[in-house]
Amino acid sequence: MMNRIFLFLILGTVGVFAAGAIEGEIQKQDLNISAIVMFLLFVGGTLGITYWAAKRTKSAKDFYTAGGGITGFQNGMAIAGDYMSAASFLGISGLVYLKGYDGLIYSIGFLVGWPIILFMIAEPLRNLGKYTFADVASYRLRQTPIRTLAAAGSIATVILYLIAQMVGAGKLIQLLFGLEYEIAVVLVGVLMILYVTFGGMLATTWVQIIKAFLLLSGATFMAFAVMAHFNFDFGSLFAKAVEMKNTESLDIMSPGGLVSDPISAISLAVALMFGTAGLPHILMRFFTVSDAKEARKSVFYATGFIGYFYILTFIIGFGAIVMVFQNPEYLDLAKQAVSGGDPILGGKNMAAIHLSHAVGGDFFLGFISAVAFATILAVVSGLTLAGASAISHDLYASVIKKGKADSQSEMKVSKIATVALGVVAIFMGIAFEQQNIAFVVGLAFAIAASANFPILFLSMYWSKLTTRGAVIGGSIGLATAVLLVILGPIVWVQILGNAEAIFPYKYPALFSVTVSFASIWFFSITDKSHDAQAEIEAFEAQYVRSQTGIGAEGASEH
Amino acid sequence: MNKELVDKIKANPDYQELVSKRSSFAIKLSIAMLVVYFSFILTIAFNPSALGTPMFDDSVTTIGIPVGIAIIIFAFTLTGIYTARANSEFDDLTNKIKQAAKDY
Incomplete structure (x- = not known):
């Protein structure tokens, strides 16, 4: 046991990444009719599912965990869906399009935490x-203190993530569908509130599964079309891509500037691992399956889907270099006239969207656009449900009502919390339209890795963890993560306009997670209170249950 | 779970076997993943050109491509290996422990 903790203390240093959000000025496109029709089909279908799910969502357990009756395969698909956000589909394929191999490095980092x-x-x-x-x-x-801290970590992670998703959604929809930014943000917010308040986890899970299926199918078709173009020979795809980039060197085939120094490299790497293990909307999915066996299967399938998806985005990125790069149809000619080069219409994150048009025409472009919209909807729904659960289950039922809230009133509070979070997300989405939000996802991961993960991990494996250690250490970890992001190059220099960053690294988690683990350790071992002794003694029973599942929550009977 | 039951389960040889086998298996697989991934990341940090070497003399495909894809497949394979063993051997042991716990 101590070996395990020691291992994590050594490696316990996390950084943060910023997923490729959609940034900068966006030109509104003409109304895209086939995309709108396909999107309406998706919305109609998912609202139908929500209606079906609403009839089956009667108790708090149904609402939070879909009654615990989701299978390992379904849950694996839903977890993969949570992970395959629009930012990772468009962002990573865009990164491959721009930098080649660096995109693969990035996606491997996302996968190895699983x-x-x-x-x-x-x-x-x-x-x-x-x-x-x-x-x-x-x-x-x-x-009371632990739930309050855990809820704060969850809500902070969820809201930051929601801001990034809402702003990305508004810009993407503006670009793909020709809708106004504000209308797009309100539309996403309203649909998400409908799914979650009426359909709970059951609807949220099925929306996620359907979207994951559509996204994987669409990406498979694109990758297949690209490979068919080259008779399924990777060598000639890469050769053509290098030729298109018009360089003698193999820049796009080698690691580039993504990770410039060893500290940043390790910080980013561990950030991706521990951050993932501290994301509340991902962790919550493990309660939707019936037992540990299904939980394991969930991760097995999820890792398979996610890994497959990243290989597809790699092929899609290279396909876009061949078919989109230097293709006048997809170039921003106005921008080219001013600044030269080969700027892509709508920015680098549009590479996959343009490729869908290049391989499948207007119809397939419409399909992929609708899938991208659906992706955002599904991801924000999962986030909102996780945030609402932290408010209703942790804060309302456990902290305020001291565990004496009945299932119905708890569910009512979670629905109110969902609407409130939806409204907050809409306002934040509109308020942050013109802001630089590059740090937002990074900050969410830093908090997840430095506050949520250490508390969760040590509570499972370290018998000497006490309330005092977890609360003080976790709060210090949280504060350190926030502070280092503010003092780092993105916020301190790019946003606040200072000349030089006080904290030189973009990814703080290497430091904030170390600080978090060290302070939890220190404030636990120096805690000699009577309560602390009882908490240490209670570890044995907890460990037996965690290992065997004796006494664990089962699936509900219906 | 009361103290008496906890002590009885802890004294059960099946429980001890489960905990020691699963812990060492999980730690070994975790170390395997971490070693592979950090070797990759540290190679990028300290010697990026190693991954940028062409696979054959006149090919543009670099060594980094199959290495990267292999890490993705490796991660998935590890989850498969763990799940297969846990869902059979470890679950059988767990069921035996649960059965025994009912009779205490």
């Missing part, structure tokens, strides 16, 4: 928790 989650987190989480990861963190510690 095996670790399976080996270390998935089973104890499923065996100890009920609705939220705070259930696990507070299992043998004092409810």
Whole structure:
């Protein structure tokens, strides 16, 4: 056991990445009719599912976990769906389009956290928790302070993530569908509120599964079309791409400037791992399956889908270099006239969208655009549900009502919280339209990795963790993550306009996670209180349950 | 779960076998993943040109491409290996422990 913790302390240093959000000025496009028709079909179908799910969502357990009856395969698809956001589909294919190999480095970082989650987190989480990861963190510690801190970490992560998704959604929809930015943001917010308040986790999961299926199908078709063009020979695809980039060197085939120094490299790497293991909307999905066996299968399928998806985006990025780059149809000629080069219409994140037109014409462009919109809807729904659960289950039922809230009133609070979060997301989306939001996803991951993850992990494996250690150490980790992001190059220099960053690295988690683990350790071992002794003694029973699942929450009967 | 039951489960040889086998298996697989991934990242940080070497003399495909794809497949394979063993051997042990716990 100590070996395991030691291992994580050594490696326990996390950084943060900023997913390729859609940034900058966007030109509004003409109304895209085939995209709108296909999107309306998706919305109609998913609202139908929401209606069906609403009839089956009667208790708080149904609302938070879809009754615990989702299968491992379905949940794997839904987890993959949560992970394959529009930012990762368009952002990573855009990064490959621009930088080639660097895009692959990025996607590998996103993937390798999953095996670790399976080996270390998935089973104890499923065996100890009920609705939220705070259930696990507070299992043998004092409810009020731990739940409050865990809820703060969850809500902060969710809101930051929502801002990034809403702003990206507004710009993407403006570009693809020709709608006004504000209308797009309100539309996303309203649909998400409908899915979550009426259909709960059941509707949210099925929306995610359908979207994951559509996205994987669309991406498979694109990658297949690209490879068919080259008789399924990777060598000639790469050769043509290098030729198109018009360089003698193999720049796009080699690691470039994504990670410039070893500290940033390690910081980014560990950020991706631990950040993923601290995302509330991902952790919550482990409670939707019936037992530990299905939880394991979920991660197995999810890792497979995500890995497959990243290989597809790599092919799509290279396909775009061949078919979109230097193709006058997709170039921003106005911008080219001013600044030269080969600027792509709508920015680099549009590479996959243009490629869909190049391989499948207007109809397929419409399909991929609709899928991109659906992706945003599904991801924001999952986020909102996770945020609402933190408010209703952790803050309302456990902190305010001291665990005495009945299922119906708890569910009512979570619905009110969903509407409130939806409204906040809409306002934030509009308020941040013109802001530089490059730091937002990075900050969300820093918080997840430096506050949520250390508390969750140590509560599972370290018997000497006490309430005092978790609360003080977790808060210090949270504060350090926020502070280092503010003092770092993106906020301090690019946004606040200072000449030089006080903290030189873009990814703070290497430092903030170390600080978090060290302070939790220190404030736990120096805690000699009577309560602390009882908490340490309660570890044995918790560990037996986490290992065997005896006493764990089962699926509801219906 | 009361203290008596906890002590009985802990004394059960099946439980001890489950915990020790699963912990060492999970740690080994985690180390395998971390070693592979950090070797990759540190190669990029300290010697990026190693991955930029062409696979054959006149090819543009670099060594980095199959290495990157292999890491993705490796990660997926590890989850498959763990899931297969946990869903059979470890779950059988767990069921035995649960059965025994009912009779205490």
